[in-house]
Amino acid sequence: MSVINNIRKHSGWAVGFIGISITLFVLGDLFGNNTLFGGGNNQTLGEIDGKEINIQDFQSRLDVMRQNYEAQTGRAAGEQEMTALREQAWNQLVIDIAYRKQYDKLGLTVTDEEMVDMVQGNNISPAIQQAFANPTTGAFDKSAVINYLKNLNTLPVAQQQAWADFEKNLRADRLRQKYENLIRLSSYVTKAESEREYMAQNTKASLRYLYVPFYSVPDTTVKVSDSQLESYLSDHRDEYKGVDTRTIQYVTFPVLPGKDDSTALSTEIKTLARGLASAANDSAYARMNSDIALPMDMSYASMSDQLKEAVKTFIPGGIYGPYREGDTYFIYKYGGTKKDTVSTARASHILISPANPSDSAKAAARQRAEAILNQIRGGASFEALAATNSTDTQSAQRGGDLGYFQNNGSMVKPFEDAVFSMSSAGLVNRVVESQFGFHIIKVTDPKSNTLYRMAAIAKTIAPSQSTRDEAYRKADQFAASVDSKAEFDEAVKNDKSLVVATANRIPESSSTVNAIQNAREIVRWAFDDKTGMNKASKVFETDEQYVVAVLIGKTEKDEVKVDDFRDELTAKVRNKLKAEQIMAKLGAVGDLDAMAKKYGAGALVETTNDVTLATGLLSSAGFDPLALGEGFGLKKGQKSKVFAGENGVFVMELVDKTEAPKIADYTPYKSQLQQAIESRAAFLLNEAIRDNANIVDRRAKFF
Template sequence: MALINKIREKSGIAVTVIAVSLIFFIVGGDLLGPNSMFGGGNNQTLGEIAGKEIDIQSFQNRLDVMRQNYEAQTGRAAGEQEIVALREQAWNQLIVDIAYKEQYEKLGLTVTDEEMVDMVQGNHISPSIQQAFANPTTGAFDKSAVVNYLKNLKTLPLPQQQSWAEFEQNLRSDRLRQKYENLVRTSTYVTKAEAEKEYMAQNTRASLRYLYVPFYSVPDTTIKVTDSQLESYLSAHRDEYKGVSTRTVQYVTFPVLPAKDDSAALYTEIKTLARGLASAENDSAYARMNSDIAMPTDMSYASMSDQLKEAVTTFVPGGVYGPYREGNTYFIYKYNGTKKDSLSTVKASHILIRPENPSDSAKEVARQRAEGILGQIRGGASFEAMAATNSADPGSAQRGGDLGYFQNNGSMVKPFEDAVFSMSGTGLIGRLVESQFGFHIIKVTDAKSNTLYRLAGIAKTIAPSQATRDEAYRKADQFAGSVKTKSQFDEAVKADKSLVVATANRLPESSSNVNAIQNAREIVRWAFNDKTDINDVSQVFETDDQYVVAVLTGKTDEDEVKIDDFRDELTAKVRNQLKAEQITSKLGAVGDLEAMAKKYGAGALLETANDISLATGLLSSAGFDPIALGKGFGLQKGKKSPVFTGENGVFVMELVDRTEAPQIADYTPYKTQLQQGIESRASFLLNEAVRDNAKIVDRRAKFF
């Protein structure tokens, strides 16, 4: 009996202990987590803009509204990538609402209700309204559609009314931003003196002789750089090296690749689908129902894969072609004849010769050069080789001038497009074509065509089976479980020849990707976790079609810049300084350039640069070196400079001759050129200035 009483006495304590334990089990993560009130953090503050704190709840409410509007407009749920983009958009809207609003109020900028009416249904319709209410058939703006929509707005469901209210608010915000930017843009001014200086820089010509000893002529291995030298350089150039919080990780991946059985199963399925496609009465509907990828029903020859192009000559109406494998996807097509497109497609190559400046004399020089190249091609020279060595279009030059396929839809400048589509066949266009970019030498490599092939296509992608996924995870988990430190990580990789270590350098805290790995946010969050130390190994992360195990190998801190944060850059700078001192000492006093080069020996280059300008001049071996050009142009004829250090080496310059740019009465083209450059950068620079002034603190990466 005494024992029973004892149990009764203690039962109340036991119940209390169990209840408290349950509470902590259920909400312990919230109460004791790193951002909890008991854990010492404040999980409500997402950031700060212009002195105003942004709490997580208000930000989430804004994001939820944006997500709902997005899903209402697209008719589908927002995916992870869309959520990331919407989150960034919501943050940028807050910056506008707070930081920009502060500037608007100081300047007295507003958008009146009358302006809003004018933008929505008046005489100056906003481009956003024009796009939203365009006629779906003609693409033309339909003002009556706006009026009818507004008349019936109050009868629409509440979410649509809220969506319109937000749309109008964005219109007002965009107009305010536009006013602000235009105010700054129109306040910029280029003086006549600045325009004249630009004209002189582009048109004054000089011929130079110079002695050049490049840094690379002194082997890096002969120059020892100490940490104290790096520290001294960093201290003297502190403003050039801004601190930023980053992490460096090394990682191995365990890809989830379809196995042979997976491929065989899909091949069997695609053959069954081919029979079904051949007999389907509505083949387009059958294809849509069974395809993993949305396939076009009308294809031009240019848009076809190489395998399908080869089959075109064998096409018979009603015939099924394939399967063709591209990567992990099989394609089959049913051919249903052809039709004519309103647009034509052509393939062409070009060589662009661009004038050095807008002057008539520069254009004439460019024209003569282009005529010379065209003559060489007519005489049998390789178009591709001439493009690679002469074209001012770097993107196409490395492909022998190839521009690929394009249509006559305005994607190319009009003179170019007119010339290409006036050709009935293939071959070299026998004249120069001038556009605002310069002079084009053009060769049509595939004749224009407006034929569209009507195809019902099915694409099926090989998906790894669950067994395949499980096996990849088993390998990753076994690897992660066997290593705890960087040294163990390295040993395990060395033992498994199938693994390759990759490095992601200096990842920012907001990054969603790790090198080419998409949707890698969890890896980044692990790397930035306060509990993750250097040389720690992660758990297994699943990202798309692979598993990842990472090790943290480096950290940088925005509040504490260390030489290790910029070791490679600092080492290169200090090493070049030491090389410059060594080269300068060896060159000695300035004298005859040939004698100096001979005395110095191997590594000293004696070169000339004839008829170059200060603005665009290139030196033979040194390339564009503004320090060397400035020194050379600043000399008097026949004089030599002292030994000095340029961008890429040590120089002695001698001015052989200089032809001053002739005086002109009108500097307007150069003033316009400078003005356009300033205006094109105004929006970006203004945005940077507003953000800097707002002293933005962004802690979103701690929450998402």
């Protein structure tokens, strides 16, 4: 039975592996009743490469996937799981239809002999190796596969079907690999391209330049008209793709527990605390009475800040609490500590990634990382430097914080080794290199492998029915009083307790509205053909609140308007107008210092030495390929004309240029380019297939 569970597990892995190749669409996650909202009896879910996808056929496929998931996990699929399964089912259809057409054109197949080789031959599939790994050693056991197949016909029908599905996924995965490899290996880098890359990485120039950044001209001094925006959009239509979205404003009426609700729970949890203290099996008692499943063994990292402070005073056998965190009360029976097999730590980092895989780019990245480390050693704020320098944009928003993690391979090895070599909090006194770049690391909570045994009960304050009824009454009264945007605004103005929120450009497939989860009903209302502009909605119930909304904006895929991209277009046109002003004021090209002095505030004259085309950065302007290209194209001592770059207006002067010496072998540079092309091949291939298949996706109308 454990083998078939592994097969189910890795069947999902195989399907998921296929699914990764397709760019995911965002889906809604509430299934209607097989009816097309606002679309009469149309049962067509979409179209792939000219083939219509019927909702019943899709649902049949989805039902099989749901049943496999529930058999694998032992629990019913929730809304979040169903969203993922619908996405997987759709991606399988793309594979089966759009990809299959390409396979057939090329004559690609996976023979039965190949399948035998993948399952029990000399080239075992990774999925088979994982499914039949020895549970003790983790090593693959081929004899287990052979024995399983010998007895396959004696197994229940459901298990035989699971194996058939597993093999089907293996075959599909191998076919996709063949196709992608065929495209990937058909790419070629010429000697001329390799030589050009070598020259870009190794030819160095010293540039002196006049730079007037666009931001030096206040935005308020440059007026942008709608006609200018229309003209710009018309000239750059291909850059601005239309999409169906809606913008709404809304107010919420939260269902918050009242004083009576809190009092009732407080009494209940005191009774539970006495029961927990006397329970013969405290862990079983806690599980039966807790609203939230809590682990018996807690690491310090997994605790709330309140519990971290409190646990220092706990004595084994004692009952502690209740502690309130939000709307939840916690009580704990403390059972002492034990040692875990892995350690946990918390750290922050600043990641400096090279611009490309070349040695020169890596050297430049290391040099920059070393400079940042020196700034921190000198007293600079780690968090501030992370926010402005780290190429890990997600952690940069948190000052570099990565949260807690274990030394179990969850982080790349050089990073993990550096963090867990620290016995106390503080800065790792060196730059750490990994495949992602160069890390400056600060350990904020040092390693610990202590686990705290806690029998814990969590009880959440639930609003009573009378509380819910009162919240709905207020929402319904508000909705009944408004029909238009004007009435909506007036009603909000008269009720100081209401706060208007705006959700911009909601896609039709979205299941959320800002932070509101399970909001498909609101999204469907916003996209309903019967919903007019500036019209207010009925009352929607979402999670623990009621919502009343008003539709204030829409964009259409087939009709791109200035308002759809107003902010982006305004910035582009404004910079263009600024460039014209700056260039007119600078006048004719002459001595750079004299030009800057004549221009006045905002003009900078700077020099950048030993810059390359491949990795070049200008001091204040940063990465500006237009300026770099203009500078490298000059002769020694020559100045460029006045021109607009990416971030401002320039006059470039080439002070000196050292050409890269000729070499006999450009193979390393050819390999770099080849690897870059091959790494993009699968993604670009999928994009091309999708575009060629003319996929029409109407799933949001059904789910």
